[in-house]
Amino acid sequence: xxxxxxxxxxxxxxxxxxxxxxxxxxxxxxxxxxxxxxxxxxxxxxxxxxxxxxxxxxxxxxxxxxxxxxxxxxxxxxxxxxxxxxxxxxxxxxxxxxxxxxxxxxxxxxxxxxxxxxxxxxxxxxxxxxxxxxxxxxxxxxxxxxxxxxxxxxxxxxxxxxxxxxxxxxxxxxxxxxxxxxxxxxxxxxxxxxxxxxxxxxxxxxxxxxxxxxxxxxxxxxxxxxxxxxxxxxxxxxxxxxxxxxxxxxxxxxxxxxxxxxxxxxxxxxxx
Numbered sequence: 537x538x539x540x541x542x543x544x545x546x547x548x549x550x551x552x553x554x555x556x557x558x559x560x561x562x563x564x565x566x567x568x569x570x571x572x573x574x575x576x577x578x579x580x581x582x583x584x585x586x587x588x589x590x591x592x593x594x595x596x597x598x599x600x601x602x603x604x605x606x607x608x609x610x611x612x613x614x615x616x617x618x619x620x621x622x623x624x625x626x627x628x629x630x631x632x633x634x635x636x637x638x639x640x641x642x643x644x645x646x647x648x649x650x651x652x653x654x655x656x657x658x659x660x661x662x663x664x665x666x667x668x669x670x671x672x673x674x675x676x677x678x679x680x681x682x683x684x685x686x687x688x689x690x691x692x693x694x695x696x697x698x699x700x701x702x703x704x705x706x707x708x709x710x711x712x713x714x715x716x717x718x719x720x721x722x723x724x725x726x727x728x729x730x731x732x733x734x735x736x737x738x739x740x741x742x743x744x745x746x747x748x749x750x751x752x753x754x755x756x757x758x759x760x761x762x763x764x765x766x767x768x769x770x771x772x773x774x775x776x777x778x779x780x781x782x783x784x785x786x787x788x789x790x791x792x793x794x795x796x797x798x799x800x801x802x803x804x805x806x807x808x
Contacts, residue, residue, distance in 0.1 A: 557707045561666040565715040585793030604702065605684045608695040617694020630693055632753075634701050637687045639756040641680060642749040651679070653788045659745060660784060662733075662772035664738055668713040673788050708752045725765075729754055729772055731766075 612618065620626040645655040654676035661668045688698060712734035718724075721732045729750045737748040747764040750757050757763035 544569050550762060555666055557710050561710050561714040561716070565665060569715045604684055604688055604698050607688050607694045608693050608698045610690045612692050612694045615688075615690055617714075618692035627697060630691065630697055631701055631704075633691055634687070634693075635750075635752050636704075636756060637684075638705065638751045639749050639760075642751070643762070645676070646749070650674075654679070656773060657784045657787060659738060660773050660787070661738070664713065664735060666710050667712045668738075669709045671784075673785065675788065700776045705751050713801055722765075725754060727754055728752060733757075733763075735771070736764050736766055736768055738771050740770040740772055740774045741768070744768055 617626055617630060620629070624742060634643050645651040654673040657673040657676065658668070658671050661671050693701075708729060710732050712729045713732055716731055721730050724730055726735050729748070729752060732752065733748045734748075736744055739745045744766065745768075748757055749762055754763070
């Protein structure tokens, strides 16, 4: 019984934090939206993204928090950083490596066709709001969980530190998808990923959305030359005409020549 309580605790904390962060940012973007989308687009976006949350995140976010927590419990004493002990230096190094690892995963999700098939579901949102942080294909999340588990084993991360970093990254996923702007945002963008930077990443144009891959720190995009600062004319992929969650799920498994026939989607841009 005690083990069950320990295993449930990470997912409970993770869901609680997610709910508070999501509600706070939704309220903020309602009060002071950066960009005005039509009511139809916003309603479709929230409905589809919330459905994705119910289908994906209730299953896989719980799995992600719990599985990473469990893996960290088992292997934290065997990784590359295990010899540093549990101290602030290790926390900082672990956070930096974790953030870099997710940056790398994000880059390869754009560069490799197999991974892009799933990740493009996230980019298909024609709106840009906090709920876009929910819009992921189930296999995109599943593959990311496997990648993170391997990373945790490699470097040796304490379970509580994993939970803390995952919570920070979750907040930033909601934050940089939120339809908001704030004073000195461009200056803040020199240090962390903001909505100002991440809007470019959701541009319709491939030349624009293949940029700004960072999750928390803006440093990695500067270091690897993937940073772009501009205001995208359009958001999304311009391929979804009538969107719902089922269509988005199927989208990952079909080629462009079948898209129009099966889902009434017009193929433009990147090949599937």
